[in-house]
Amino acid sequence: MKISIIGAAGFIGRHLLQSLLAKHCHIRLLQHSTTSPAPVQGVTHYRGDLSDPLTLGPFLDGTDVLINLAWPTAAEEEPQQFAGHLASACIENGVKRLVHVSTAMVIGRPETRTVDENTPPKPRSRYEKSKLLVEQNLRTSLDSQVDLAILRPTAVFGAGSRNLEQLARRMLAWPLWSRYLLRFVYGQRNMHLVPVEDVVRAIELLAFHGSPLLGQAFIVAQDAHPMNHYQGVDELLAPALGVPLLRSKVRIPAPMLHALLRLSRRSQDDPRLHISGTHLASLGFVPSRNFERAVAEYGRWYALQKQLSP
Template identity: 30%
Template sequence: MGGHGSPGRRDGEREDAALSGTTTKDDDGTIVLTGATGFIGSHALTALLHRGRRIRALVRHIPEDGAAASVEWVRGDLTDPAALGGLCEGASAVVHLASYIGGDERRCGAVNVDGTRALMAEALRARVPRVVHLSTAAVYGAGPHRGITVGEVTAEPTSAVSRTRLAGEAYARHAGAVVLRPGIVLGAGDRWVVPSLRELVERVPAEWDGGRALLSVVDVGDLARLITAAATGPRPVPPGVYHVGHPDPVRIKDLLAELSALGVLPPRPTEDWPWPACLERLRTTPGRASERQFALAARDHWYLADEIWKLTDEPPGPGPLSRLARSAEWYRAHLHGADTA
């Protein structure tokens, strides 16, 4: 794939831009975006366009409705390093949101590790002044975790997805990236969290250990705002790893109650089962969700996230429970489709 932008920029100007976190006068302001057609990436694309930025989006398949004048769709795959040549030329930021979260361990490594390494090498070669990389709080492993800061506990990923995403972080950090570790992300396009919650409430029809678990949760629209601010805001965010979630944790009891009130999940049960009884019911009831996935929702997984909102000067908003009403219709339609598929 050929180069993009203006290859004639002087090396000294590029180096100054990379060190200061600002764009140079001949920088075209383009944002390189991966994952633009995915759940989080599609919201980030919208947020970046609303900020008036031009986007160069690397995608495996160009969307049929991808006719926005401010988006340059580049067909390519993270697993093909040749496709990345010139991708970052002249860009003011790289926003890397693409990942593979399926069960193929080989592809996990190819996309989340090798693909990230190749993209970050291209960002370094092009001296892109800002890099934002999306990871996950799942790299911490089983937990429970209650109100921890970055580095307070050792990352101990338990799946191929989280192991390879942690490995990919190393290449992003070498490129000077702002690495974001969200917990639970909710909103239109979520095909994982709320569908899994529906399965779990059907398999374990009780209040889970009093419903007291505290979770790090963020609405996808608020996450997209944060990503956009990190990539384009007037004040560069220092490179490093940051938790992402609303500063106030969400109790699982309150999350399930709100989803039930919106008609997304069944009515809430009246019985309260202790944790061992919940696990026993899960183990004896067939389903796709694992014990690990159940524990992520029913046990504390709360990570302190105030710092990134302050550094980006972005208000965190009213909280993910307040945002659910705007995605409830999407969830109802998606879950109904799953019932009839």
Template identity: 25%
Template sequence: MKVFLTGGTGFVGQEVQRQLLQKGHQVRLLCHSQKQTAENPDVEIIQGDTTLAESLQAALQGCDVVINLVGIIREFPGRNITFERLHTETTRNLLHAAKVQGVSRFLQMSANGTRSDAITGYHKTKWAAEQLVRESGLDWTIFRPSLIFGKDDMFVNMLAGLIRKLPVVPVMGDGKYRLQPVAVTDVAAGFVNALDTPETSGKTYHCGGPEAYSYNQILDLIGATLGKKSVCKIHQPLLLMKPVVSVMQSLPQFPMTSDQLQMLLEENICDPAEWQKDLQLELTDFKEGISQYLT
């Protein structure tokens, strides 16, 4: 198949691209700059911007499927980087372009926790994008990954950096809220396998790892992987930290926003059984997975 891939230069996108090529698919990769070059002859670079509908008019011509991986975890309104533009407008533009070019198959990256009554702007715009996909009339599949880990991830590597450098690691609240980390290789395999699995059409999949852990447990597992007997933690009272985060989040260098804190406290767990079964996946154990790139 010829796959039109957006977000293909990101953390998940690079792994999706690798697995697509491994399965013999051709990839047309949307990039902002024509200066970017492809390492593989089966990757075609095309310049465009998902937030500018006119730049997509001919971009999808000749493709069989769209895989949309565009997404951000944090907004920078001053640079016009917002959830609304990158999640909702991007999806609307891609769906329109797909219809114009007769591309009927559409795979959408969403996020675990996305729902109609979401609190955060992140989840609200992901939900709006999902609704556009469902109402498009195309042959769609939506994936909702939980926390994604892998060699170049931000979350695990950030925590590993803190554990290496600090004698005491700060934790928001009691640290008992749970996460269900899923390997980037498994997330990518779900997208790629869906291309040859017709029964995935019209389904929304929750994509999580085989086991859920509390935030405290994740810190301890990372610490153990780094050879530490224990990770000393200092728990920050939420009553004090929420106002601090609200004030400091406007600074780009501050590591957390109010939305991110809210999503952390909401937990990030799911039942991946249907996703695992339909896409024939062998899910990667978190402890084994992080040992491959933290040691």
């Protein structure tokens, strides 16, 4: 199977590439720089630019599945242009399926507390609106000429991620009383964390699935895990970071936190918001049972980085 990836140098892309190489796929990577990367068996690098679809012929020719992890970086490129260039490149070069990785945060501020792929998105921030606009434009531009699947992960974390970085830094650097305060304020606010391993498995499921996916959106989340809230994640990180373990469960009432988050103009301002992926489940996807281990592994990785940094 010939799989082409755009954005493989990013956080999710690095983990995805390692997994696909273990499956002995023929992988093509798009690069912008003129520097020749180190050769990797099973990987072919192609030079091109998504903003110029005409340069993508050799990269996409014969592609079974194109996995897009990229997002427009050029200030002058609007989401509509980005989606149009991506769709044109797929159609003109005969790509059979496009797996586009978006974000579950396109839900914005929903009207219900429990949401899934069938919940109408209510994006509020520019980022959320742009992500949703790309999804919508891909569906329109591809017009069933290329099978499309859209993956919407929640807050992806793992070694090298930005998610959890702020919390880990605070736990290592801030005084102990500040952790008590944050646990009191944020309490059991849902963190919407999902291990990068789950996201990789979801991408692969969509890439290799035998039936047409017809432009559906698929959410990958771990909101159902009982420790996927602020106090729970704080407790899982503490031993890994080597800081005192706090077990205080005292917290402000959820409606009060809801009001505080709304005053701060957060899109997802309901601390009890629950995001689930029913479409992935219908394909047989089961979230990993290693959420606690994944948080602990991140903590150990982060602590090591701090030790190695000057």
